[in-house]
Amino acid sequence: MSGVVNKILGILLVLALLLLMLANVMVADQLQARRSIVAEVTNFVDEVSDSGTLTEKQVEDLYLACNSYGPVCNVTITRYTRQVNPLPNHPGDTYTTYAVANNIYNWNKGDLVKVSVDEVGYTSLSYFIYVTMKLSMRPVQFDLTGRIRQ
Amino acid sequence: MNRGFGFLLAVPIFFIAIFFILETNYIQQETMNFEEYVLNQEVDYAVDAAAQELLEVVDIGTDYQDWGRVSVDPETALNTFQSMMLLSYDFPLTEKSYEMLSTSYIPIFCVAAYDGYYLYELQKTEDDTYYLQGTNKLPYGYEKNGAYYALNLGLDNCRKLYNGRLTIEDLAKEGISKSEVLMQINGQLSDKLTYDFQEYQRARAYNENSFVLNRAAVYIPQGLTTMTNVSAVEGPTVMAFIDGWDLNTTHSVDAFSIGGAKLEPQRMVAGYTSGGVQYYAYADLLPGYEEGVEYPVNIIKLFTTVTEAAQAGYHYDPKYMD
Numbered sequence: 001m002s003g004v005v006n007k008i009l010g011i012l013l014v015l016a017l018l019l020l021m022l023a024n025v026m027v028a029d030q031l032q033a034r035r036s037i038v039a040e041v042t043n044f045v046d047e048v049s050d051s052g053t054l055t056e057k058q059v060e061d062l063y064l065a066c067n068s069y070g071p072v073c074n075v076t077i078t079r080y081t082r083q084v085n086p087l088p089n090h091p092g093d094t095y096t097t098y099a100v101a102n103n104i105y106n107w108n109k110g111d112l113v114k115v116s117v118d119e120v121g122y123t124s125l126s127y128f129i130y131v132t133m134k135l136s137m138r139p140v141q142f143d144l145t146g147r148i149r150q
Numbered sequence: 151m152n153r154g155f156g157f158l159l160a161v162p163i164f165f166i167a168i169f170f171i172l173e174t175n176y177i178q179q180e181t182m183n184f185e186e187y188v189l190n191q192e193v194d195y196a197v198d199a200a201a202q203e204l205l206e207v208v209d210i211g212t213d214y215q216d217w218g219r220v221s222v223d224p225e226t227a228l229n230t231f232q233s234m235m236l237l238s239y240d241f242p243l244t245e246k247s248y249e250m251l252s253t254s255y256i257p258i259f260c261v262a263a264y265d266g267y268y269l270y271e272l273q274k275t276e277d278d279t280y281y282l283q284g285t286n287k288l289p290y291g292y293e294k295n296g297a298y299y300a301l302n303l304g305l306d307n308c309r310k311l312y313n314g315r316l317t318i319e320d321l322a323k324e325g326i327s328k329s330e331v332l333m334q335i336n337g338q339l340s341d342k343l344t345y346d347f348q349e350y351q352r353a354r355a356y357n358e359n360s361f362v363l364n365r366a367a368v369y370i371p372q373g374l375t376t377m378t379n380v381s382a383v384e385g386p387t388v389m390a391f392i393d394g395w396d397l398n399t400t401h402s403v404d405a406f407s408i409g410g411a412k413l414e415p416q417r418m419v420a421g422y423t424s425g426g427v428q429y430y431a432y433a434d435l436l437p438g439y440e441e442g443v444e445y446p447v448n449i450i451k452l453f454t455t456v457t458e459a460a461q462a463g464y465h466y467d468p469k470y471m472d
Binding site: 007010013014016017020023024027031038045049080082083084085086091093096098101102103112114135138142143144147150 | 169192195230463
C-alpha cells in the first residue's frame with residue numbers, strides 16, 4: 001500500500017523539480033529584462049539631455065522598447081522646469097525650484113527629464129510560476145532623472 | 151524494497167530544499183546588484199548635473215585660458231545634486247527631505263574647483279545629531295625641493311612659497327610637468343576622500359556597536375593613463391558618495407561618482423517687463439518681430455544665465471518658457 005503512495009509522491013516530486021527548473025529560467029529571463037530596460041531608459045535620458053529635444057516618435061519608441069523584453073511596463077516621462085527666482089527680501093540672492101510642466105516636447109537648459117518605469121503585468125511564465133509555486137520577483141520599479149545640457 | 155524507495159524519495163526533497171535556498175539567495179543578490187546599478191546611474195546623472203550647474207552659474211565670458219577667474223559656488227552643486235536624487239526617488243523638494251538626504255545618505259560631497267577643493271562632511275553637533283558641514287577652500291598643496299607650491303588645474307602656472315616669499319611661477323620653469331600636477335591633484339583628492347570615508351565608516355560602526363567595517367577606497371584615475379573616457383579630475387568638477395541608500399531598495403546600497411562637464415557657449419536670456427512685472431525668458435523663445443505689429447514685450451536687458459537675470463530682479467516667465 002505504502003509503495004503506491006510513495007510512487008505518487010515520487011511523481012509529484014519529479015513534477016515539482018521540473019517546475020523549479022522553469023523557475024530558474026523565469027528568474028534569468030526577468031533579470032536580463034530588467035537590465036535591458038534600464039539600458040533603454042539610460043539611452044533615452046542621455047539622448048534627451050544631450051540634444052535638448054524630444055519628438056513623439058522618440059516617446060513611442062521608448063514605450064515600445066521598454067515593453068519588448070517581457071514584463072509589461074508603464075513608462076511615464078515627466079518634465080521638471082528649473083525656475084530660478086529672486087529670493088524675497090534678499091536682493092542679489094536666488095533660489096531654485098523645480099516644477100512639473102505638461103509640455104514635454106519643449107526643453108530649456110537646466111530642466112530635468114524624469115523617466116519612471118513601473119511593471120504592471122506578469123510575463124506568462126512568471127505568472128505560471130507564481131500560480132503554481134507562489135514564487136515571484138519584486139516588480140520592476142525605478143526612476144531615472146537627467147538634466148538638459150542645452 | 152518499499153523502505154528503500156522511501157529513502158530514495160528523500161533525495162529530490164533534499165534537492166528541492168537546497169534549490170529554494172539557493173534560488174532565494176540568488177534572487178536577493180541579483181536584486182541588490184540591480185538596485186545598486188540603478189542607483190549608480192542616477193548618482194552619475196545627479197553629479198553630472200551638479201557639475202554643469204556649477205559651471206553655468208560662473209561667469210560665462212570665460213574660456214579655457216581664463217580658468218583662474220572661474221569661481222564656483224559649491225552650495226549650488228550640492229543643492230542640484232540633492233534635488234536630482236530626491237526627484238528620482240519620488241520625494242518632495244522640501245526642507246525636511248533635504249535634511250533627511252544630507253544627514254543620512256551623503257557622508258562626503260566634494261567640489262573640486264580651479265585652485266582648491268571644497269569638502270562637505272557629516273559633523274556631529276552637541277545634541278548628537280549630524281549635519282552636512284562644508285569646509286572653506288582647501289588648496290592643492292605640493293612640496294618639492296624644499297619649496298611649497300599651490301597647484302591649479304590650469305596646468306600653466308602655480309604659486310610658490312620659498313624662503314618666506316610668495317610668487318607666481320611658470321610650471322615649466324619650476325620643472326613640474328603637467329602630468330605631475332594632475333597626478334598630485336587627483337592623488338590628493340582620492341587620498342582625502344578615502345581617508346574621510348573610512349573615518350566616517352569607523353565612527354558609524356562605533357556608534358552602532360557594529361564590527362563590520364566597509365574598507366572602501368577611492369581610486370581616481372590620475373591623469374597618467376592613455377585610456378579614453380576615464381573621468382579624471384581635469385577641470386572644476388563634483389564628486390559624491392551615497393552610503394547606505396535604503397529608500398525604495400531591498401538592501402542598503404552604496405555609490406560613488408565623479409562628474410564630467412565642460413564650459414560651453416551660452417544661450418542669451420532676455421529681461422523685460424510685462425504687466426508691470428519684471429520677467430525673463432530665453433531670447434529665442436520670444437515671438438518674432440513683425441512690421442507694423444506692436445512687440446508684446448519690452449526687452450530691457452540681456453543676460454547670459456537665468457541666475458543672473460533672477461539676481462537682477464527678473465522672474466521666470468511661464469508664458470514663454472514652457
